[in-house]
Amino acid sequence: MRVKARRVAVIGAGPAGAIATDALVKEQAFDTVRVFERKSVAGGTWVYSPELSPSIPSLCALLEQKADQPVTIPTDFPCDTNKTESINSYQIRYSDTGIHENLHSNLPPQTMSFTQEPIPNIISERALAQYGPNAPFRHREVIREWVEEIFNHAGHQDLVEFNTTVEHAEKRGDEWVLTLRKLIPEKKRNHWWQEVFDAVVVATGHFSLPYVPDIPGLVEYDQRFPGTVRHSKHFRSTNEFKGMKVVLVGGSVSAFDALHEIRTVSKRPVIASLREPLPAFGWGAFTHPHVVIKPPIARFHADSGQIDFSDGTSIDHADVVLFATGYDFSFPFLDKSKVEIRNRRIRGLYHHVFSISDPTLSFIGMVAGGLTFRVFEWQAVAVARVLAGRATLPPQEDMERWEAERIAKRGDGVGFFSIAQDLEDSFEELGMLAGEPAAGTTGRVLPKYEQSWIEAFQEIVTLRNRWWAQERLKSEACSNPLVEGKL
Template identity: 50%
Template sequence: MKVRRVAVIGAGPAGAIATDALVKEQTFDTVRVFERQDVAGGSWVLTPSEKEEHKYRLGIPSLEALIKQCADIGVPIPKDVYNGVPVETAVTEEVNSPRLRFAETAIHEDIHTKLPPESMGFSKEPIPITVPPKQDSQSRHGPDSILRPRGEIRAWINSVFKRYGHDKLIEFGTTVESAEYIDTEDKQGKEWVLTLRKLVSTKAGIKNLWWQERFDAVVVASGHYHLPAIPDIPGLIEYDKKYPGKITHSKYYRRANDYAGKRVIVIGGSNSAFDIVHAIRETAKSPVIAAVRTPSRVYGTIPFLLPKVDLKSHVISFDAAEDKITLADGSVINGGDIDVIIFATGYDFSIPFIPEMKSVHKRIPGLYRHIFWKENPTLTFIGMITGVLGVRYFEWQAVAAARVLAGRVQLSDHSVMDQWEKTRLAERGDGTRFWTLHPDIENHFEELRAFAGEPASGSTGRVLPKYEKEWEDVWWRLIKNRQEWWAKIAEEAKEPESS
């Protein structure tokens, strides 16, 4: 394949490193980055901001649509845009509502990284430690916490773009509404046609401006933290309809004071669940109920054994008629005693601009090495993974994708790519574990480093360093420190009772 024009979708950490890897290959005539927000940073940008929050109605637009997997399906595109001329349309709720489009970021004011900066930065662009941790971070993560606040991470991502002048390649405030692979105008090949939209000021007021641009390849770096995943628990849809506004998702959590004096259930067992539990246990009505099906494979139940937290088994049903919530151990919670139910149950993949790419069991089938779409490798993905050193691994993915698109690395034939996916499914199973790096982290890094190879002679291509076990070890030390800190808090809370 001959690739000269590349579009990058998203200006978060994956987009930042993908852009740099592409530019440094020195083979592409055009690299364009499209970001729907007005600044770089991706999911580390708080939207809406605290000042703008009063303009929005944060919350799930339709719980039923999320559960039935028919949310975030894209919007109608004006037919005239296909005639090759820009089109202006009126601003509408369907097209422009951040809530209906799931455009708000899934972070809150006091969120911190889940990894130490040494484990998270890129090889040539480490994360600087510019400020000491805030007092509330120390109280939740330990006095020696090295977890970094969201503002630092957003600034770091922005610096990666600016360091090499790549910020000039970004088209901010621009949403990719459609990406279609169609015949070129001369019918001699195929190309990607992106339908783009942004708000513009006109004499008639604010309008949507739609237009199209053409590319040989597309790199999707828009992340997977915008569409909430909520399990299909019996009775949940009916319960939500009878008690609207009672059920929410961790995506819409913003601050602990919003739950002051309220009776809260947090459903889920991973990072977002215990982060919220730790934050609100001092403000919500005690105890905060943590309903956990599967504790974190890393932390276990320790994060939920703190004072003012009641660890319970997972929810198996909701009864709207009786206003009851039944747990797996047979116990029942009276719904009338609960003000808010927060699902901290993660996110699903959603690519509304390519409707044929559907999430199945919380993964996108057909991605070779989690990067290349087998059906058409001119479509690549950066950041469709999770599990320890994830952000650092974006660099390995970006370099591999850039080398393939530059024609310097050849992909295996279709049968080999099929077998890779089948083997991965057999070893890890379907769902989240399929695209989780942990526990064989080193193998992932080294296999992709070997695949990408060295940069071409005379080029400025990025050099992937050999995996260092210290990247992982510093993370495990952090885990141990946090567990010890939480255990100390729990033990100190018991002492007055025993004296």
């Protein structure tokens, strides 16, 4: 299947949008490359916004998958409309980021960097104190500025339309019509217009819409004790947990990062509720004198405040129940006929990138366990080559077969878009699809997959477990271990 585009829109100016833009421009095959970013700066999910008060506007909407819905758009363009809560609320639109003041990257720079754009060797005082002069973790602002510099270095910042939300992307014939809205703050008005493209690259990330499991009694509990139920997206600082009795739900990176921030100020012990931890890291993060490990929550009792766990034990109440349970995909600007989200994954994508039914629609960064951000580069170059007509996708039936075989192997849920178990194959297959740059162009060259990237990841697993062990020993030396059950 061959595609040929001259005008390409990129949605999002985070890490995925930055590398997608660079790959498209360097392909030297497009008349127009336009980037639309709803924030005022580049950086995507790495933009820190402490001034925005965090909250979940409707837990029911999240659980019923009715949050972050399309908005009503005008019928005539261009036009201006009044600023309204339903259209402009960052809470209703989930446009704020899940960044807290002490957030650092959780992967080593060599696995996060793009081939031609290394992440600066800038170590924060906090990382230096915890891990020494060779600390592999980078402060959130280092990452954000690195993303911004990818745009600025080659002048790509001029391609970005900031403060602009893509409210609708519709395929009409062979063209994509994008309905765009820019907030004019000084006028408290929304300016709307439309632009036409041959292809759309979605690089919006998947860290906007919180995922919260539907546990019996949760909605009623939230209504009875407002502000108790929270998501790690809305964790800003430890100040909000001082002296609080906290139940933290989840076993992945966001869970153990939040846990070791919160335990220093909260009421002890913090209750960690999880089925099992992220396999790569094991139980080290949760094994601490000030942490009690519990299995998943079975039920919330709004009448009494009691919380039951699946092992039959209970606690009488909690001041905060913090769900560090990940995110759902959300693309309110796309018709459901173009993208179907079911079982927490996007359906109908080839190699997690190309829409099987219409390859002029592609997605960058919609994978998990894939050596973020490096895999984004392989995806972006493959997209650029395909859209330039320099790489050919398999026939539609072959792409559908790929999806079916992956479902059979990995299931039809979250495991489908995790590439942790087949990293080398994923990189190499995307590299083979992209091929070499066309002669005489500045197209990006993709190197071979390197085992050293995984070795670097294993080193940070060791480093983190060593620090958790040190913290455990330090706490044990200061006080007698808490006995499980004294909650």
